[in-house]
Amino acid sequence: MSRPFRRSEWGLLLAILVVFILTALLDDRHIYWHELKGLFSGGPNPWYERIPSGVNIIRQTAYLGIFAIGAAIVIIAGGIDLSSGSVIAFSGSICATFMVLLAPEAMKSATPVGIPVIVLAIACTLVIAFLIGTFHAWLITVVGLPPFIATLATLVGLRSLARAIVETVTAAAWGGRSAQISMFDAQFRYLATSIWIPVLLFIILAAAAWLLLSRTVVGRHLYALGGNEQATRLSGIHTDRLKWLAYCISALLSAIAGILYVGEQSGAYPQTLGQGYELNAIAAAVVGGCSLQGGIGTIPGTVLGVLFLRTVIDGIAKIIKTGADVYEGMIVGSVVVVAVALTQFREASKRGKQFFAGPMGTLTMLNLALLGVAVGALAGLNVTITVENPFVEGAPPTRMNVATWIGVKLLRIDSMQTYLTQRFKVDSLGCYVLGACVGAAVLGIVFILQRIEKRRAHVVTKD
């Protein structure tokens, strides 16, 4: 516990670097590369304006990181908090609602509301977050609900409550019912749009959480609680108070993130704000080494987990360019499976366990190959590359889809006219070919893996 990084965390750091380099290479505009050069070569703009995607990653990391720390603390203490997405929406909306209540005219007419109003609204929001955390702890420790159920209930309930409150208050204050509250106040929005405030906040909160978990009595007790609740109670430790603390920290951090998101999005949209974010937070914690069984995990690991997720998401966005947010769920899902499976692989392959044995193994190979086909085909139409112009000899390089490029090459199409008339045929052919290639490649890799593990299992048996 004395070292800041453990082995898995160095691994994660390495993985982040690999993703970064891969993105810089695969993205045909090499944005990362150019930003990096721009950062060091200097120029008229301040340094942070020369690395927009770096700044974007850092900012997104800060937002997700703030409430992922809360998720990690709850997970380490042996619980789970599914409610963060809704707590984000609820607290963001409540903050905006308070501002409407305190300064209805200013909020409506988009004039500044003044610092006291902002401070008061934020303070009230944090108090309410504390109450939400307390409510979770009460449901779990006194009523005896499993954490999953208790926080699932608030996940579903709070968003709807936020919407009801926003609609009612806007109707009462402005005379017109509105499902959202726009935020025009520049000072409030500065909280989020200035990059340094969220980032600094994140660094401070992460440092505090790290200190709490690794250096304090309470932190040790949280690990103990997650590891063995009964033994913790019988060691004369107030487990109920620890749970109370953990769920309050989680709710408070979600609320802070909620307030920032309202500033960033220039308004409180209770229906969409933070939708599904709870799973991103849990995913980041798990990728960062937290065990859902509790008692295992660190804050540096979680921070790296967040950074890794955001780097991968940004990397995919750089490579695909348009509509990359569609893929965010896919990315988070596969990153979680791969990250956790890798540790399982390492442990289990030592014991000679086979992952692709039997009928389920065969089907899994097929499954992975099909996934490869789908990913390949989707990539065909969505990944653009810079190539020599296939239609005009000697023309400057042009950008086109991978699928189009493959189709044009295979069908030997040499004029733009022909391509446009046969476009669908060309593009589909490209997709099929690419999908088949990626699928075959995945199948091949899995097949080789299977042979390796078979041989290794054999060796282990012989030992």
Add this chain to the structure above:
Amino acid sequence: MISIEHITKRFPGVTALCDVDMEIAEGELHAVVGENGAGKSTLMKILSGVITDFDGRLVLRGQPVRFQDTRDAEEAGISIIHQELNLVEQLSAAANIFLGREKRNALGLLDDRAMERSARGLLAQLECQIDPQQVVRELRVGDQQLVEIAKALSLESGILIMDEPTSALTESEVARLYRVIARLRERGVTILYISHKMDEVFRLADRITVLRDGKKVKTLARSQTNSREVTHLMVGREIEAVNFSDDRRAGAVVLEVRNLSLAWTGHARGWRLRNINFQLHRGEILGIAGLMGAGRTELLECLFGSSPETPTGRILLEGREMKFTHAAEAKRAGIGLVTEDRKRLGLFAQMTVEENVTICALRDAARGGIVRRRQERLLADSMVNKLAVKTAGVDAPVISLSGGNQQKAIIGRWLLTKPKVLLLDDPTRGVDVGAKAELYRLMHQLCREGLGIILTSSELPELLTLCDRILVLCEGRLTAELARHEATEQRIMEAATMRNEEKSSAP
């Protein structure tokens, strides 16, 4: 009947079995003894098909066999009753007995009635009144074990392996188990009996094989050896007979219990504990005897403030009345509890030795809530040295320690809170002979330093060796208080089963 030839099994880092040879004759009861970690369980897992990758070979009735899984072993007529029972707690007794071999009717649906009928027959053979429809979770441990034995009977196994079958049983259940074993032997079943309790082994076994550090030491006929020799072979050194002469002097009363009762809502008896009165002195070891379910653990929980329901009556610590609502208050007042079931209730398996030792007293090593590393290390080192915990270092994971040393670490955890009273709930369960003697000496030493100790144990000889006085509980009532010179196994057993006399004498 079975020959085990040159069996070697290596795990990463350790050789669990090294070139073990053994012969088991048809119809005998062959005991396999050894300290924890001697390789007994590994050998049994190989015989029952749980472990399939090993060197050497098994010969069964003259045929070399190689089991691929437990089902192969069962088909060859070998079943095993594990120390940790392998039952599905949510299913009925009958469903457990036929798990994996369910009887089906003409439509291919489960035929519960037929299974319950056969289960009832099997259980009747074991002279027990278990309802086959009863869910296993609701059965007592002893009855659960009988369900396992019934399962082995239903397989018509010729060879039955029992891995420390009495470790969770009360004396009366042990007696019943002995009768069941006798009955099985009449039917010609060969039994391999794993244990480290000498009295059992000498009562039951025809031959005894001693394992030590993964090697076979010797196979002896029972008639040609004695428990002293076997213990010596197991441990590899002479165990000095522990002699706790009366150099302990009881001091002032440290803990007094008056009319302590604990309700049991929803149970016919109505109470878990009823009108318990006793005193504990400084520098005294007070034993609590009783069958399982007599209320030993409940009594300790009441004293420690960790019982789910609040007891009535008075608990006085050094003359001051205490009303504990949480273990934290008991800890602050100077009471410590070393729980039974170390793995489930005591150990933090993912933590180091140091973290396990300091968990109760971490605030002593902290300033302003921040743990001072050096201070924590000093606390951990002091206990590891004082209790002679054998560990590669205080940074080692606690699960790398042997059972006895884990128990020492947990005792150390409580000593750091500077308790006035230490409650020990069956502290030597699952601890091997050598480590037991060390724990005895440790308790004796702590007692001489003026600590008041309350000890429960499922082994009467242990209480008789260690305690200055013994309280006997029966169905939640205190039925005897015996001074050291009055206490004998027989008197304790009489007091522990007093309910029967009372019932028969009642009109």
